[in-house]
Amino acid sequence: MPTAGEYILVVSNGITIVLTVVGGLLTILTIWTRPALRRLVNAPLVSLGCADILYATFYSPLWIHQILNPHWEPPTALCWLMGYASPVLWGISLAHMLCIALQRYFKICTHSTRLNSTSALVVMLLLAWLVPIVSFLPLYLIEEVKVDPKLKRCALGNSDKLWAKIPPGILNLMLPYVAALVFYILIQNHVRKSKNRVQANAQGPSAGLVVQVVPVEIDSAGPSASTCITKMTKPLKDTKAIKWVGDDNSSSSHDGPIGKDCIEPGKTKGSNLVATVSGTGKQEQGKKSPSSDEKQKDNGHNEPYRAKGITLNAATVSDQEDKDERQPHVVSGGKSQNSSAAERQITKMMMILFAVYTICNLPIFLMGMFSSYVPGEAFTVGHLLASVSGALNPIVYGVMNKNIRQGYKHIWDSILNFIT
Numbered sequence: 001m002p003t004a005g006e007y008i009l010v011v012s013n014g015i016t017i018v019l020t021v022v023g024g025l026l027t028i029l030t031i032w033t034r035p036a037l038r039r040l041v042n043a044p045l046v047s048l049g050c051a052d053i054l055y056a057t058f059y060s061p062l063w064i065h066q067i068l069n070p071h072w073e074p075p076t077a078l079c080w081l082m083g084y085a086s087p088v089l090w091g092i093s094l095a096h097m098l099c100i101a102l103q104r105y106f107k108i109c110t111h112s113t114r115l116n117s118t119s120a121l122v123v124m125l126l127l128a129w130l131v132p133i134v135s136f137l138p139l140y141l142i143e144e145v146k147v148d149p150k151l152k153r154c155a156l157g158n159s160d161k162l163w164a165k166i167p168p169g170i171l172n173l174m175l176p177y178v179a180a181l182v183f184y185i186l187i188q189n190h191v192r193k194s195k196n197r198v199q200a201n202a203q204g205p206s207a208g209l210v211v212q213v214v215p216v217e218i219d220s221a222g223p224s225a226s227t228c229i230t231k232m233t234k235p236l237k238d239t240k241a242i243k244w245v246g247d248d249n250s251s252s253s254h255d256g257p258i259g260k261d262c263i264e265p266g267k268t269k270g271s272n273l274v275a276t277v278s279g280t281g282k283q284e285q286g287k288k289s290p291s292s293d294e295k296q297k298d299n300g301h302n303e304p305y306r307a308k309g310i311t312l313n314a315a316t317v318s319d320q321e322d323k324d325e326r327q328p329h330v331v332s333g334g335k336s337q338n339s340s341a342a343e344r345q346i347t348k349m350m351m352i353l354f355a356v357y358t359i360c361n362l363p364i365f366l367m368g369m370f371s372s373y374v375p376g377e378a379f380t381v382g383h384l385l386a387s388v389s390g391a392l393n394p395i396v397y398g399v400m401n402k403n404i405r406q407g408y409k410h411i412w413d414s415i416l417n418f419i420t
Contacts, residue, residue: 002068010064012384016391020056023394024049030407037403040121041346044103045397047125048096052390055089060387063153073147079154083145084136086153090361090386091132091172097357099124100350101180101187108347109190135168150376153383173365177358184351191344349400356396360389 002010027049031037062082066072074082102124106115114120140156142164148155364382367374398405 006067009380009384010067013060013064013387016384016387017056017060019391019394020052020387023391024053024056026408026411027394027397027404029411030404033411034403034407037407040118041103041107043121044096044100044125045393047128048093048100048393051089051092051096052393055085055093055387056390059085059089063383066147066153070152074154079147080140080145083154083156084140086155087168087172088132088136091136091168091176092129093357093389094173094176094361095128095132096125097354098176098180098183099128101183101354104347104350105183105187108187108343132168132172135171139164139168151379151383152376177365180354184354187347345400349396352400353393353396356392357389360392361386 028046031042031046059082062074062078066074073079099121103121106112106120110116143156145154145156147153364379364386367379367382371379394408398408
């Protein structure tokens with residue numbers, strides 16, 4: 001007759017199975033059906049979800065049956081398959097952790113298009129499945145698999161063939177974990193150095209970049225010598241978008257007084273968007289710009305006190321008689337910043353996923369190394385904790401990723417609408 005503790009273990013295992021299967025299917029459907037999530041970075045999550053579902057649907061139910069019926073002797077083939085599938089699926093999950101860490105390292109720390117390609121990721125995912133399957137197979141072919149009373153499941157019997165046990169254990173359990181940990185440390189070190197470089201550059205001369213809007217008179221002889229310079233004192237690093245309209249008929253409150261307009265009527269007007277370094281050479285409003293000959297002469301002498309202009313993206317806009325509005329030119333720097341923030345958020349989610357996996361699976365890993373000193377009840381709790389990892393993965397995705405969270409909600413709403 002099962003004890004109260006065994007009933008608690010069975011109920012807990014049943015809840016874990018439901019959460020793992022439902023969460024894994026939700027993750028797969030969400031990534032598959034939402035275009036925003038159908039990206040290369042999410043492919044390992046789908047593959048890992050498949051491995052978790054296999055473990056929850058095949059191994060865990062048989063383990064529950066074994067707990068409720070301690071004297072049950074499964075058929076030989078089924079017992080062999082149960083004993084073989086347990087370490088293989090465990091190794092596949094850990095190999096996926098290494099695959100995710102490698103993908104994040106290639107994305108953040110390298111600029112190689114080959115390492116960040118789809119073919120490279122497909123190879124890594126294939127190896128994540130094939131290596132555990134192939135490496136554990138010889139051990140289970142030469143060793144006897146039977147029900148272990150201490151573990152309450154089918155497993156390898158006590159054997160002195162360490163030469164057959166140590167290589168697959170190191171290859172599938174120790175090496176992927178250590179390698180994934182090393183790659184995440186390298187990623188953190190790379191991000192820290194990048195932040196230090198950005199802060200150092202922000203404190204240097206480049207932090208004083210300002211934007212100037214230079215209306216230029218253009219006639220048949222070239223630029224006129226009576227150009228006006230309007231300085232914007234806001235630093236360029238804080239400016240996400242710059243727009244110059246250039247319409248002299250605009251009633252915007254940002255336009256200066258009409259009396260200060262240096263553009264003479266009848267001339268073709270234009271505007272140049274120029275960034276200069278403030279503090280190295282200041283130009284007052286109304287100061288005449290040098291002629292083309294003087295500019296060439298000045299370019300030949302690198303004077304330390306003269307500000308250097310940086311032309312931004314073809315920012316010259318000229319008036320056209322047949323157009324009612326001038327087309328704005330926008331210089332945007334927010335897209336790359338948003339992309340970097342998204343990559344950091346994805347990396348943070350993957351690191352938390354690895355931390356959760358470590359917390360859930362490290363106890364049973366240590367118990368396996370010192371199995372002769374660990375009681376059977378501790379192994380039971382360790383196996384239950386390891387199975388919880390598959391149920392926690394979808395929760396991590398939903399908490400850390402807004403798109404996945406919205407995808408979960410959309411699928412649940414669709415299911416409820418279909419039922420009702």
